[in-house]
Amino acid sequence: MMQYWPLMLKSAGTTLWLSWLAMLLGALGGTALALLRQIRFAPLRWVVIGYMEFFRSIPILIVLFFAFYGVPLLLEVDISPFVAATLALALHASATMSEVVSAGIASVGRGQWEAAAAAGFSWPQTMRHIIAPQALRVILPPSVGVFITTLKESSLASIIGYIELTRTGLLVRDSTGGGFLPLLALGAVYFVINYAISQVGAALERRLHIGRRSDLVGAMA
Amino acid sequence: MPTKRGLFLRGALVAAALLTTSATSALAQSGTALQQILSRGTIRIAILPSLPPYSKLLPNGEAEGYDIDIARRLADALKVKPEFVVTDIAGRITSLQTHKVDVTIADFTRNVERSTTIAFTNPYLVTAMRMLAPADAKVKSLAEMADGTGYKIAIDRGGTADKVVPAAFPKANLVRFSGQADQMSALLNGQADMMAEDQFYNLQAIKDRPGKLKQLDGTLARAEIAIGLPQGEPDLLRILNLFVDQFNASGDNARLFEKWFGFEQPKIQAPY
Amino acid sequence: MGYSFTLRTIYPYFGDLWQSALNTLSLSLLAIVLSIALGALVALMRRSALRPVRLLGAAYVEVMRNTPLLVILYLVYFAAPEAGVRLSSFMAALVGLTLNSAGYMAEILRAGLIAVPPGQFEAAQSQGMSSAQVLRHVVFPQVFRTIYAPLGNQVIAVILASSLATAVALDEVASWMQTVGSSSFRFFETFVVAAVVYLVLCQSVNIARILIGRKLFPQGRRA
Numbered sequence: 001m002m003q004y005w006p007l008m009l010k011s012a013g014t015t016l017w018l019s020w021l022a023m024l025l026g027a028l029g030g031t032a033l034a035l036l037r038q039i040r041f042a043p044l045r046w047v048v049i050g051y052m053e054f055f056r057s058i059p060i061l062i063v064l065f066f067a068f069y070g071v072p073l074l075l076e077v078d079i080s081p082f083v084a085a086t087l088a089l090a091l092h093a094s095a096t097m098s099e100v101v102s103a104g105i106a107s108v109g110r111g112q113w114e115a116a117a118a119a120g121f122s123w124p125q126t127m128r129h130i131i132a133p134q135a136l137r138v139i140l141p142p143s144v145g146v147f148i149t150t151l152k153e154s155s156l157a158s159i160i161g162y163i164e165l166t167r168t169g170l171l172v173r174d175s176t177g178g179g180f181l182p183l184l185a186l187g188a189v190y191f192v193i194n195y196a197i198s199q200v201g202a203a204l205e206r207r208l209h210i211g212r213r214s215d216l217v218g219a220m221a
Numbered sequence: 222m223p224t225k226r227g228l229f230l231r232g233a234l235v236a237a238a239l240l241t242t243s244a245t246s247a248l249a250q251s252g253t254a255l256q257q258i259l260s261r262g263t264i265r266i267a268i269l270p271s272l273p274p275y276s277k278l279l280p281n282g283e284a285e286g287y288d289i290d291i292a293r294r295l296a297d298a299l300k301v302k303p304e305f306v307v308t309d310i311a312g313r314i315t316s317l318q319t320h321k322v323d324v325t326i327a328d329f330t331r332n333v334e335r336s337t338t339i340a341f342t343n344p345y346l347v348t349a350m351r352m353l354a355p356a357d358a359k360v361k362s363l364a365e366m367a368d369g370t371g372y373k374i375a376i377d378r379g380g381t382a383d384k385v386v387p388a389a390f391p392k393a394n395l396v397r398f399s400g401q402a403d404q405m406s407a408l409l410n411g412q413a414d415m416m417a418e419d420q421f422y423n424l425q426a427i428k429d430r431p432g433k434l435k436q437l438d439g440t441l442a443r444a445e446i447a448i449g450l451p452q453g454e455p456d457l458l459r460i461l462n463l464f465v466d467q468f469n470a471s472g473d474n475a476r477l478f479e480k481w482f483g484f485e486q487p488k489i490q491a492p493y
Numbered sequence: 494m495g496y497s498f499t500l501r502t503i504y505p506y507f508g509d510l511w512q513s514a515l516n517t518l519s520l521s522l523l524a525i526v527l528s529i530a531l532g533a534l535v536a537l538m539r540r541s542a543l544r545p546v547r548l549l550g551a552a553y554v555e556v557m558r559n560t561p562l563l564v565i566l567y568l569v570y571f572a573a574p575e576a577g578v579r580l581s582s583f584m585a586a587l588v589g590l591t592l593n594s595a596g597y598m599a600e601i602l603r604a605g606l607i608a609v610p611p612g613q614f615e616a617a618q619s620q621g622m623s624s625a626q627v628l629r630h631v632v633f634p635q636v637f638r639t640i641y642a643p644l645g646n647q648v649i650a651v652i653l654a655s656s657l658a659t660a661v662a663l664d665e666v667a668s669w670m671q672t673v674g675s676s677s678f679r680f681f682e683t684f685v686v687a688a689v690v691y692l693v694l695c696q697s698v699n700i701a702r703i704l705i706g707r708k709l710f711p712q713g714r715r716a
Contacts, residue, residue: 003280010282056649057695058688059656061667066688069680072319080321148559155561159399159660161312166563171307174271174402175278180572187564194559220597220650221562311675318678338678378668379675396582396662397672403571407662410574412581 004172004182011168012189018082018164019151022089026150027143029090030097035127037102048098055095060153060221063088068160081162085154093150096219100142104135137208144201148194149218155190165189255456258323264301266292267308267316267449269327271402274425274481276327287481291345292326294473295448298464309399310377314339317451324461325449328419330381340452342461344445345474346421347489350385352437353408353423354415363439369393375404375413382417385442409433417441421482428483503682506673513669514690520583520665521652524590528651531591532598539603550599557596563657565589570661586658586665594651601643605636638710645702649695656691666690 037048055063068084071077079087108131116126158167169186173179258264268288270278276286284305296303306322313329316322317339331341352363352374366372369390376382378397386395396413398404405426407413418426420436427434448465450457468474469489478486538550557565569592570585580588609632617627656667664672670687674680 007280007282053696053699054692057653057692057699059653059667059691061656061659062670062684062688062691065670065674065680066684069315069319069674070684072321073681078320152561155563156657158563161308161316163307166561167307169564170400170402170567171270171278173406174400175273180568180575183564183567183572187560187568190561190564191556191559195555198555198559218558220593220647220654311671314675314678315680375662378672383672383676397664397668398662399660399671403662406571410571411579412570412574 004176008165008168008172008185008189011163011165012193014163015151015154015165016193018085018157018162019089019147019154022086022154023093023143023147023150025086025090026093026097026146029094030099031101033094033098034101034105037098038105052095052098055092060088060092061156061159063092064156064160067091081157081160084160085157085162085164089150089153089157092153093146096146096149097143100139100146101135103142104139105131107138108134140208141201141205144197144204145218147218148197149221151194151197152190152218152221155221254320254323254451254454255460258299258301258457262301263304264296264299264324265304265306265322266295267306267313267322267325267327268292269309269313269400270307271400272328272422273429275419275422287477288326288328290477290481291448291468292324294468295324295326295461295464299460310380311399313449317449320451323450323457328422328446329449330444331447331449332381334384335449336452338452340450340454340458341447342450342458342465343469344447344489345465345469346446346478347487348444348446349420349440350382350417350442350444351420351423351440352415352417353426353434354437355408355411356433356435358414358435360415360437362437363389363441366390366393373412373414375407375416377401377404381442381444386417389441419444425482498682498685499679500682500686502677502679503673503686506669506677509664509673510666510669510686510690513664513666516583516658516663517652517655517665517690517694520586520590520658520663521648521655523587524594524655525648525651527587527591528594528598529602531595533602535595535599536602536606539599540606554596554599557593558600560593562589562593562654563660565593566657566661582658582661582663585661586655586663589661590651590654590658593654594647597647597650601640601647602636604643605640608639609635641706641709642702645698645706648698648702652694652698653691 033048033051037045039045064085067088068079068081071084072079112130112134113126116130121130154164155166157164158170161167163171166186169182169189173182176182268276268284270276270284270286272286272288274286275288276284278284284307289305292303292305306316308316308322308325308327313325313327314335317325329341331344335341354360360366360372370392372390373394373396374386374390375396375398376386378399383395383397386393396404396407398407401416401418401422404413404416404418408416409430415437420440423434423436427436448461450461474489475486535550535553538546539554541547541550566586566589569589570580570582573580573585613631613635614627617631618624622630655665658665659668659671662668666687670683674683677683
């Protein structure tokens with residue numbers, strides 16, 4: 001078991017890389033969705049809400065299976081487990097992130113929009129120079145939570161055969177003749193990573209002087 | 222904070238580039254797999270590294286075993302490099318269907334139903350599915366189990382056992398896992414009464430865990446183990462069959478088998 | 494290749510789907526109820542006057558929320574028997590889901606308790622109300638109002654998370670999808686069917702939550 005530690009740590013790197021990439025794409029997608037929601041055009045808003053509700057109601061496991069097996073069958077494009085996992089996690093994260101970003105934008109008072117308009121700012125200018133800097137403070141802490149959720153969700157990539165941390169832990173168990181130690185070690189590695197991230201998030205919150213701690217933890221996954 | 226945003230954007234660009242490059246490489250047209258293997262210089266091989274001695278994972282992340290040695294010989298014969306892709310029971314078929322791999326070499330039983338979606342070579346091994354049980358189990362043979370009432374049997378989700386076991390024991394309680402290691406764990410922990418698996422895997426498992434396991438008398442099904450490949454690839458099939466036939470005839474196969482399993486290989490063509 | 498969508502090949506498996514859906518439902522319902530109870534206990538531990546008890550409660554919450562459910566399920570099903578705790582697939586899934594969800598429930602309930610200012614308790618008692626009356630008429634309505642929306646989210650989270658029970662060999666909807674997919678080779682169809690089942694389950698909860706929320710809190714924000 002001990003000689004497998006380097007392998008476990010290397011795969012922890014894989015898990016981090018996968019989750020980070022998915023989180024970036026999810027944040028981009030989520031921001032785009034949140035901006036679309038700002039447009040006062042009902043059908044567009046229904047589409048965005050439909051998208052969010054869809055991903056809120058489907059287990060990530062099914063999204064993963066769909067990305068890995070469904071998309072190649074349907075579109076005849078080849079998708080590696082890595083791309084499938086990144087895509088599925090990013091889709092899931094984007095739905096949550098659009099909620100987070102929307103809340104951030106909403107946290108900036110209506111008055112500031114009006115003041116900016118009065119000062120002759122265009123919509124993109126207002127968004128970029130006035131709304132975004134303030135919204136970011138509200139957006140960042142729950143984003144840390146979404147990242148932790150994504151990291152935990154990435155463990156499901158093991159089920160579609162992607163060799164990340166969980167899968168490596170299981171393979172180590174299989175190759176060392178079973179036993180609960182590899183599983184316990186697996187849990188410990190995840191805990192240490194996620195706990196560290198949540199502590200970084202807490203430090204970030206203190207620096208931004210935001211008093212809410214509960215958003216940092218993400219959701220069950 | 223321009224630096225932070227720059228980093229973010231760069232990361233996002235890398236991510237987007239990664240996704241598009243792999244998404245735009247359209248699936249291989251059927252009938253060209255062999256050409257692709259040769260021009261790529263690598264052959265992508267699906268393996269199941271939780272199935273010693275067929276294959277298992279080493280601390281350095283590489284796999285070893287009977288199936289892995291066969292894969293290396295195949296790559297040598299084609300003068301290309303082997304690229305191993307770890308998969309699971311269901312993935313053995315779907316990764317061929319979706320052209321994620323060129324061949325599957327993973328204790329893969331050929332049958333007509335599977336052949337409707339993928340292709341198989343001639344067999345390189347003939348084995349049988351048998352029942353593995355704890356050494357202290359009362360039951361000694363399949364015949365004693367009648368219709369399976371009262372037995373909890375661990376099987377592979379979607380594997381050969383998922384067809385064979387319910388047919389043989391319609392009243393048995395099936396516990397489906399997605400790998401042998403999980404089944405073995407459940408069996409040793411008493412969460413299943415027995416598991417249905419390849420007899421050669423069973424023998425190795427019994428040897429690895431002295432005094433804990435036994436095999437029941439009687440076989441559930443004969444199994445011809447072969448190399449899997451995508452359907453509609455006559456050139457690849459032709460070459461693979463030639464490889465398998467020569468591998469069998471030359472005595473290479475028998476030597477490899479003895480190296481990994483520790484006893485003489487049974488006849489590949491069983492007497493009918 | 495060209496993939497043609499056909500449900501015909503998977504019709505024979507629809508009988509199993511019903512049984513699987515029942516497993517998903519009963520597992521989720523039990524886990525929700527049990528994790529509320531366990532979560533309440535942990536939330537109270539975190540308000541205890543004893544420091545070790547408070548720390549234990551906090552540690553429980555941190556461990557559960559920073560470890561993937563899949564790993565917890567593996568530990569409960571495959572590792573616990575070595576410590577003498579041998580559970581069936583259903584029980585292991587229930588224990589794993591409950592333990593994990595309780596970490597979130599505890600925080601939801603704690604936030605609800607914090608929302609009631611301590612002064613109110615004394616104010617109500619000075620009006621001549623008994624402790625039980627204070628809890629029933631003053632504390633509970635306010636706690637309930639605070640936790641209503643996050644509780645609904647957690648119920649949905651548990652239903653979705655129950656799909657991981659496939660890893661410990663329970664036949665629920667996600668297992669049905671995998672089993673039928675790999676037996677019939679009709680993966681795409683089985684994804685669609687499983688997705689519809691979850692969509693219906695979760696959206697029923699969601700819509701019920703919104704409608705009940707409107708009834709309960711007519712003047713306030715929608716939950």
